[in-house]
Amino acid sequence: MLPEGYEVDTDPARLDVERVHGWLSEGAYWAKGRPREKQERAIAGSLNFGLYDTASGAQAGYARVVTDGVTFAWLCDVFIDPALRGQGLGTAFAAAVRDHLAGFGLRRILLATADAHDVYRKVGFVPLADPGKWMVLGEE
Template identity: 70%
Template sequence: MTAGIPHGYTIDTDPQRIDVDLVHQWLSTDAYWALGRSRETVERSVAASVNFGAYDSTGAQCGYARVVTDLTTFAWLCDVYVDRAHRGRGLGQALAAAVRDHLAGRGLRRILLATGDAHDVYERVGFRPLPDPQKWMVLTQDS
């Protein structure tokens, strides 16, 4: 079930390598779930998350994912984004697998995510539809 990182790419969790300006550009202008998200919001979310950067052979960032977690019982995978020029090479799947592998062995009961269009990508690394969605509730707040 291990999804390899495509040849010529690396993925790591070094927060110093994350290009927050680039991540903000991607999310606020091209990610349907984050259109219009402010730079400050992106900066705060990066600072409070476990971040995964995907980098090409030159070291340029070409993908991003973050995990909101206590690293003990629960995690939420979100903001998975691959630069348009690098799509179709398996980087989204590799990012999801890197998150799965990074969190393995920590005793987390569940890692959740929400997607409107990439179910097959996440299913390839082990994600499944929520077995009892009627048990889950949401509290939304205007921001």
């Protein structure tokens, strides 16, 4: 459940794309230096989630999901404004995304994180049971 004063919206027109790009390209280890044009293309090809302060309307967080909407989803680019961290917004936001995706009947939702395992564990994510059967092409 989101803390009082915050809401989640999936309307891509509401996203503060400049802010999202700055957060990710400057402050996210996985997206450092990502060009604005690539970020815009990623937004266009994804289901986007914005976390907003209901009083000011300012965007407080961002996440996107790459999915076929039926069997599989990849949760990525999850970011909470650094000035707002430590208030439980990350966990609440991840839970809101999880709850939104529950209605799709997906078989699997994956994500990768180097440092936020506790956040995702709180909303039900677990390590891969058999990581040896997964493979990657490209950057790891």
